[in-house]
Amino acid sequence: MNSPRNKWSVLLAAAILQIAVAGSVQAQTVAIGAIVPSSGPFAEWGRSNTVTLKMLEQEVNKAGGINGAKLKVIILDDATKPAQAASSLRKLAGDEKVIAVAGPLTSSAAEVTFPVANEMKVVSMSQASSKPGVAKANRPWAFRNTIDESILAKSTVPYYKKTFDIKTVAIIFDAKDATAATVGTKIMPAMMKDNGIAIVNETDPLSFNTGDLDVSAQVTKMKSLNPDGVVLSADYSQAVTVLREMKRQGFIKPVVGATQLISSAILKAAPELPIVAPATFYASMTGGLAAPFVAELQPMLRKESGLPAEIEPSMYDANIYEIVSMYVEAAKKSGVTGKPEDLEADRTKVRDYLVKLDNFKGLGGPISFNDDGDAIKAFYVLQGQNGAWTTKVQGCSSVPGHPAC
Amino acid sequence: MSTYTASLLADVGILTLGALSVYVILATGQLSLGNAGFMAIGAYLASYLTVVAGVPLTSALVIAALCSGIIGVMIGFPALRLKGIFLAMATLGFGEMIRSLFLNLEITGGAGGFHGMAHVSVTYVWIWVGLILVLVWLMESSRAWLEMRAVADDETAANLIGLNTTMTKIGAFGMSAAVAAVSGGLFAHHHVYIEPGNFGFERSIDFVLAVILGGSTIGAGSLVGAALLVLLPEQLRALDDWRPAAFGALLIIVLLIRRQGILDRSLLRRFTFRKQAA
């Protein structure tokens, strides 16, 4: 870990450098904004996003920047507060004159920030929001480099049913988390019905709250209903509590959930419990551009103070990396100038490029966007057991035959 | 003015109203740790009225304020049997109950939140803030306000010299609930999306914090406190990972240096006297 003193000197040096650079090549920078939660309960995600973006910025500039101009990524912390995310977007778009914004991360923040993006006519693309319909409600400037959970579940649930011979499930969800609650009360129940799986607690939805330590009562209740499997809709940091309790009570049943479950941390909670969840990226995935990305980013993450020593790149790091890469490509190919007088035109160019985006080379395969502003990209139904994720089904968030698949 | 500054100002305005709602109760010597509950009522009710029932925003805010005020009065009757920290506890419980209620209320979207509101400008927010600030400022030199201060200073004596202290406290509670509801309605229509998580204990504490930092003896203190709470974190961005800690430390320092808040009555009196002398 860096000592704080070291860190300050680095910051100072960076600041001096920045001033020097800004002084000499003022007109030749293209600014891209990012909104990440570097403090608050999701600090780790925001901080690893920050490292990822710094890495990307260097990569792009080393490779010659954007049509000769330097790329500058301006990263703002929203403290996991929706209001701060929205005002950050205003700062980025209004004061910092960025051509596009990556983020915000959570659906709650996206709900508040996307309308501002529309108002200010600048692209905002979330790296993690997967609550249904958030970008759709805020067209044309809102995008998400994620796949709507209702699409993912269509592949996840049949695999889950087939593999574990599931006829009945119990559903438990985090009632305080908007995404998890939507998945737990709407998407998953509908999906279970479509697949002919009975929900044993259909009339009695089991929930807990973000931050709850004790879910023993909920787990005991599920156990007494004796389902074949468990639908666990929660962010992984909360899901850990449930999995631990299931293990403690000897309630070893296959678990299915949404993208929120994907992380390496969750695999440590109860290695003997099989977990099925969809993802567009995971640190140990092979093939394509993913492996070099992980190889480059992981050591940088682990060096960073304020992040745990054994951290791995997350799906959100991959997503935000892709988002800014897309912006860079858009800027290059559609002739973004980065000049103040062209700002409005530049922003429109980026948006139009994204709308027509064709086979952008994402870390996990080609990416484009659907009419809802959500990503069409490859995804994987993963099964986690004994400490590792393995790909079981490969899918794509579009009609078959789309080039992205 | 950049739109970023404008949105911060809108946040200052919304927090000012929340702080004023606590200020009004604090003027009677009581602490509320649950005003986010009233804010939630105002936010959801006003939003429901504009989005589903098509009521114009201003009318919706007035209706929300009235309803919340009535709820405040109804809750005030039993709650005001309690005093001091016990009342604070009860209000804390009330706030959590309201949050839990909206988490389960399907017609307002439950945990999924509620949207569809039309965005309001910072000007509209500040028209309300200005209006209520002026109203509070006028009230501060009224007999009703003196009665509230009398209750705060010595409730028994106030009662014995002929003040209906129960009505005073309930009135303050109702007014507080109404102001918090306006704050909520404006919050909902400024951010155009609300969810129960917006109205937790943390929000209630923010209100109290704004009042105490700004000064709890005059209404303008709420404005100063709210401005500090919204703008300070923005100024601390350079600190990166230590931003919250720096904020916490500054908070403690301000409390230690000016426990009566940044503004107080004697400070104001000194200024007005100087004016008279000049």
Next chain:
Amino acid sequence: MLLQQLVNGVTLGAVYTLLALSFSIVMGILGILNLAIAELFMIGGYLGFAVITAHLSLPVAVAAGMAGAAAISAVIEKIGYEPLRDAPLVTPMLSTLGFSIILQNIATNMWGSDPLQLPDEFLGGRIALGPVSIGELQLIVIGVTIVLVAVMAYIVQRTSMGRALRAVAENRDVARLLGVSGSRITLTAFMMSGALAGAAGVLIAIHYAAITPYVGVEIGLKAIAVMVIGGTSRIWGALLAGPLIGIAEVLTVAYGGSQIRDFVVYGFMIAILLFRPQGLLGGSGADQGQRV
């Protein structure tokens, strides 16, 4: 299932009891709500984790958690409370909030915001009693709670320090006349309170085997409710109220109301405040409301 749920409820209740007691020591004596207690609990948990992962025994972990949290609590008292003790009660409450923000930030920067988890072996074995199965750690949690409450009750009711605490709780000025140093006693109260929160943190972190910097927030609010229900001035009240709320919560979940659980807990707290403001075990219904 009912019996198993009762066991769950009692375990949860034990946690509430310790934290509620931690709140009530400061509240009972000084009348202020120490909002940093939830974070002392969290810090205690991390310290306990550190000791356990260093392969030291559980008692060492508990001791480390208690000592660490008590030390931080002493700092909070010296900086955040003592200079403000003549101010209205709400002022020191907010200064403790400042500390709570700082502690959360420090924990995030030191250990990350993701849950820190214990390796498996600490989950411990389980004992089957007919249809009910109890974890060894569950028993330890309940046992340590009872011991700590008893020790606390002994200190407060039987020792000279306890008498001094009660005297200050009654009236600081009179206590001074009796030769009791108010400032030393408040420091002691803060440290005792911190030690309890730290102990609770260690036990809970190890029992649930996962911890985050925000782990104290939800449970802290619940513990405040438990403190009120048990009565702020009665040590044993918390021992009754903790399991009561724990069981009430668990039964709400068991009988189909997991969504309205918080509603039930806080509703119960308000009912107690209105009808028995002195708490379940409190004595006479004297007017205890202090100015804020």
Next chain:
Amino acid sequence: MSAPLLQLSDVTKSFGGIKALSGLSCEVRQGQIVGVIGPNGAGKTTLFNVITGAYRANSGDVNFDRQPITHWRPYRIARAGAVRTFQNIRLFSSMTVWEHLLVAQPGRGALWRRALPTRWADGAAIARAEEVLEFFGLKDVRNQIARSLSYGTQRKVEMARALTANPRLLLLDEPVAGMNHDEAEDIRRLMLRLRDGGLTILLIEHDMGFVMNLCDYLYVLDFGVLIAKGLPAEIQSDPIVMDAYLGKEA
């Protein structure tokens, strides 16, 4: 003869078995200054508390202006016209003298007018406050925090505050305690002027000379029991009183 303004019949108030007042009956007639005397712990302040509603009598009736006020709440009794001061001065700690003279005035007209600045909405209240301020000679200290003033002035502010509540019966609990002779004399003159203006006064006082010089009628309490009543001259020569009270002091 008209009915008395205040009438207590057979009033008993006890605290945990100790009778602070037992079977007390007394009355105060319109336009008189009536004194209540007795040694410490005789129940004088308890009597005030029962009359003004701070305590509720265990048994017996209190009638004020022919209305049974025994179970009324304190503010209602004060509004009906029985307003008091306190033995241990209870001024509002945050208020100036001027504010004290506004706060207790009964509301006039619509409720909303009370929520507007007094100087716009309630000229009558301002005028009344000015009048009382003048009467008690408090003009010099009008903008000072009342609690910061001298003991004697604080007592005056308390009296002034009670007077602005438009009482018909003013209950004064040791109005000259802690005052020097000149101050006490000043107060005595003010009280006589008030009585001459038609106000009825019931007062508790330790200063014998002060009471004898001022009161039209006296009640003597000892251990919660009424042991004597009559004109000052009669009380002065009453052997029981001499024995129980005056004798002890000597």
